[in-house]
Amino acid sequence: MLDFAEKIRPLRAPSTHEIRSLEGQVGPDEWQLRVDLAALYRLVAFYGWDDLIFTHISARVPGADHHFLINPYGMLFDEITASSLVKIDTEGNKVADSPYPVNPAGFTIHSALHMNREDAHCIMHLHTEDGVAVASQECGLLPITQHAQSVWGDLAYHDYEGIALELGERERIVSDIGDKHVVLLRNHGTLTIGRTCADAFMRMYFLEKACSMQVRALAGGAKPYAVNQGVAEKNAAITKEGFEGPLSALAWPAVIRKLDRIDPSYRH
Numbered sequence: 001m002l003d004f005a006e007k008i009r010p011l012r013a014p015s016t017h018e019i020r021s022l023e024g025q026v027g028p029d030e031w032q033l034r035v036d037l038a039a040l041y042r043l044v045a046f047y048g049w050d051d052l053i054f055t056h057i058s059a060r061v062p063g064a065d066h067h068f069l070i071n072p073y074g075m076l077f078d079e080i081t082a083s084s085l086v087k088i089d090t091e092g093n094k095v096a097d098s099p100y101p102v103n104p105a106g107f108t109i110h111s112a113l114h115m116n117r118e119d120a121h122c123i124m125h126l127h128t129e130d131g132v133a134v135a136s137q138e139c140g141l142l143p144i145t146q147h148a149q150s151v152w153g154d155l156a157y158h159d160y161e162g163i164a165l166e167l168g169e170r171e172r173i174v175s176d177i178g179d180k181h182v183v184l185l186r187n188h189g190t191l192t193i194g195r196t197c198a199d200a201f202m203r204m205y206f207l208e209k210a211c212s213m214q215v216r217a218l219a220g221g222a223k224p225y226a227v228n229q230g231v232a233e234k235n236a237a238i239t240k241e242g243f244e245g246p247l248s249a250l251a252w253p254a255v256i257r258k259l260d261r262i263d264p265s266y267r268h
Helices: 028-046 104-116 129-135 146-152 169-177 197-219 229-244 246-262
Strands: 056-060 068-070 086-088 122-126 155-158 182-185 189-194
Touching (some): 028 056, 068 104, 104 122, 129 197, 197 229, 229 246
Parallel strands (some): 155 182
Antiparallel strands (some): 056 068, 122 189
16 A cells, blocks of 8 residues: 555645746646646536545656656645646656645556556546446446437446555556546546547546436436437447547637636646
8 A cells, every 4th residue: 555644744835826837947848738737627626526635637748757747635626727736757756846745546546547558648537426426326327318428438437446545456447447538436436538638628528417417317216218229329439539539629729718717827
């Protein structure tokens, strides 16, 4: 088990206004990635998908060092900025100075995929009420809505093994997910993988919508209407590639414009 007790001890971390900007101090590709990832954290807060400080989104830093960015453990998602993101290696060690620790469970889950999936550039993991509810249902995600069918053909499951502090779980996470990009972590939450922050966001948006719709559809106790299997498979095939193409290209700039109108401080 990871011994992170010292790393997550209480500390006096600076406020977002005290964090020195890294713009111009890191390469342009890393800076743009930091801006996109910070935007993703703010969007999670905007949509009400956050769980205080306890979930994580990570992105692989361009280059051969296998470093990735993750949230500063102790910041709310609506406080996170491009410069406050923590850069770590695959062993969970900080490779750039930061007053903040790293969530050990976040390190376990995210490092497993970053290390073993070349296409896993951005990974989102959430604990929303509806996402956890569906992940805790024996039936899993049902293809009863168009949103569910959009991710259904690219969906994997990983059984719950407790708080993800055991590094041995990484092999099982990778094995269970295989080449899928959308995951229900049983009794735990939702996860998506993308080549960009935009791709991971779009998959998560459709997955979370699908989970909310399923919870509402089943809430009254009525049997859900079964969609024709052929139609469900056709919809899954149509949208699978769209998450790394036109869907992301159209929707991501739109949500970034919205975020900039609300609060552009994530760009700091």
